[in-house]
Amino acid sequence: MDAFELFRKLGVGAKFDLKRFGQDAARFKVSFIGSEDGDSDIGGKRKRKEEERDVRTKKKKKKTKSNQVEVKGKEATQGTGITWTSSLDRKIQNLPSDGKEKSSMKRLKHLHQEKVNRIRAQNRINVHGCDIPDPVCTFEELQSEYRLNPRVLQNLRDAGLSSPTPIQMQAMPLMMHGRELLACAPTGSGKTLAFCLPLLAQLQQPANQGFRGVIISPTRELASQTYRELLRLSEGVGFRVHIIDKASLAAKKYGPRSNKKYDILVSTPNRLIFLLKQDPPAIDLSSVEWLIVDESDKLFEDGKTGFREQLATIFLACSGPKVRRAFFSATCTADVEQWCRLNLDNLVSVNIGHRNTAVDTVDQQLLFVGTENGKLVAMRDIIKKGFLPPMLVFVQTIERARELFHELVYEGINVDVIHADRTQQQRDNVVNSFRSGKIWVLICTALLARGIDFKGVNLVLNYDFPTSAVEYIHRIGRTGRAGHQGKAVTFFTENDKPLLRSIANVIKQAGCPVPDYMVGFKKIHSKVKRRLEKKPPKRSTICTTPRFLMKTKGKDQKKGNKKYIYDK
DNA sequence: AAAAAAG
Structure with missing residues (x-):
């Protein structure tokens, strides 16, 4: 013994x-x-x-x-x-x-x-x-x-x-x-x-x-x-x-x-x-x-x-x-x-390990896309260059999820969208299709940010910058699970500067390279941080179709048109 | 801002 x-x-x-x-x-x-x-x-x-x-x-x-x-x-x-x-x-x-x-x-x-x-x-x-x-x-x-x-x-x-x-x-x-x-x-x-x-x-x-x-x-x-x-x-x-x-x-x-x-x-x-x-x-x-x-x-x-x-x-x-x-x-x-x-x-x-850190099995990148419109250009670029599905794309609001879906649905890729405004039936169907590989690109809100275990997500794309480091950690955690390798790309614009530092730090701590200047940014006040979580920076509409080509629906077009302001 | 009950 x-x-x-x-x-x-x-x-x-x-x-x-x-x-x-x-x-x-x-x-x-x-x-x-x-x-x-x-x-x-x-x-x-x-x-x-x-x-x-x-x-x-x-x-x-x-x-x-x-x-x-x-x-x-x-x-x-x-x-x-x-x-x-x-x-x-x-x-x-x-x-x-x-x-x-x-x-x-x-x-x-x-x-x-x-x-x-x-x-x-x-x-x-x-x-x-x-x-x-x-x-x-x-x-x-x-x-x-x-x-x-x-x-x-x-x-x-x-x-x-x-x-x-x-x-x-x-x-x-x-x-x-x-x-x-x-x-x-x-x-x-x-x-x-x-x-x-x-x-x-x-x-x-x-x-x-x-x-x-x-x-x-x-x-x-x-x-x-x-x-x-x-x-x-x-x-x-x-x-x-x-x-x-x-x-x-x-x-x-x-x-x-x-x-x-x-x-x-x-x-x-x-x-x-x-x-x-x-x-x-x-x-x-x-x-x-x-x-x-x-x-x-x-x-x-x-x-x-x-x-x-x-x-x-x-x-x-x-x-x-x-x-x-x-x-x-x-x-x-x-x-x-x-x-x-x-x-x-x-x-x-x-x-x-250490609390509130990202997994080191995810290759994390920050990508400067200039303006709101630059996101769509960069997104199309990723698709054009060829990517390995399945890919998860996170946006900040339900409306933006809808908009991005409309922009991508004609690209000839299998894309779908999920958020809390869809019916339970639709939500279940989308999740099942994504699991079975019928959908390559899934656009989603924070609905899918936590806990969901899709096997083998190859890329998490943060189309909209997350509102906090915590949200970032959960979003990119949809890939690189159970020791597998994963990749995450995060778009950022000038507007996202306030939170850039804290997210750059998360990335750096996980062992991925970040430009030095980002970590050197001034720390933002916790009050500002909280406000950002509640009210993320306003983003213009996702849309590339010139307004005169847009179909208008019914009498409510005044309200409807407002949504389709062409992003210069 | 998102999510969470139906209807």
Whole structure:
């Protein structure tokens, strides 16, 4: 038996008290997000934050105490058989033998810690928090250590996945220990699997008590992608995974008189809220054990029409005593981190590599195109020179997406466009055609900027300059996924100067060359930055057809004509 | 500015 094996044997025995944990969390939660009077403002006023901090300190003390108590028997882990390695200390203390053996145990422990540190360093895993379980190095460990259904493991192999990515190595054991976490890992590095696998492992098997896992995504396209991923993973295991496609139909399916025969729900926020707000509520989330917020920084977006309030409503609806929360994204704002530190229970944060950086598998270029009209010229140039499809083209607004589509549709290439103003049917069709290669060039808004995993996108073209470095990172993350190579070209004009510096820095940090003068630009004030995110620079219309050739439609031509001002 | 419920 090698040292590591011996260590593991010694570590077995201490059980993690989920039940007790859950009750604490329940009390914790009520005092945190809102209250009975229906205040659902996440992380609202400073005053409340102060109170919360007090509660938190008290709770921390309590936790430490309960951690030392080894709970055995029925109520211990509710059958998850989780090992809690921190018990090794106690075992060493209690060893009846002489000091010699004791010190050799200590040496073993030290060696083990060194090994763990090495694994984390090699995989650029940075962790923050108390009592963090060791990373796993193989998917098989999920079966041996955490009782993952062997069929799921088989499904993994069938999908050609052989070993976990860094985020999976660390996030999976954390979730298996029921730890609330904030995870930040690059685009295309396997975050979806990092929460889907432990979710399936923790739920163990189908149960007829309503939804126990909920995953929230910012777009329907991402929700449906995650849904399909879950279906594939859980094939043959019997979990009932659902997605809300028609809110009105769903009301009947999940309402108070339903049979509760479902396990996992994937949804966008508003559809879920629509169900929650019915009287009586058309869905019950009180049995939820895991609430996973994908693209968490996006869903934390504040403001009158932001997602944040919606998320708060959902948090409150997950009122069960066992609810655990996990946040995943490629980018993380100080805001989200602050909220998690204050509101999550004994938070662990996991970062893979440096936060808010672009992947280095994308060859990134900035291209000066002079004026708005220069973009169209440069775009046609790319097409004329020949490019390797599929290509994704990002623009800033729905209107501009439409305009660019009209300009390119006659170029003899297979081009289509997707944005939130298209029907669900159209959106689904477009995504499917792009996936199957029927469309070579897909023009899109921020709708496709996050999370979407198209295999083998060869070029991401930022036709319009992104409004922030974060948006840039997500857009170009549609290519260069899972270690593959990708390319991104970003057009810029004189108008885009304010944000040029911050995006040039992202590019430089990822190891791609940028002209020195850009990085030398003055840093813009954060106030200006925020304003740019909300109000990107005004761009003239995308159109090359002289006005006298334009068809006018109906009586509204005065309004219509205004759109077609010829860009000089 | 985009996204998110139907209709």
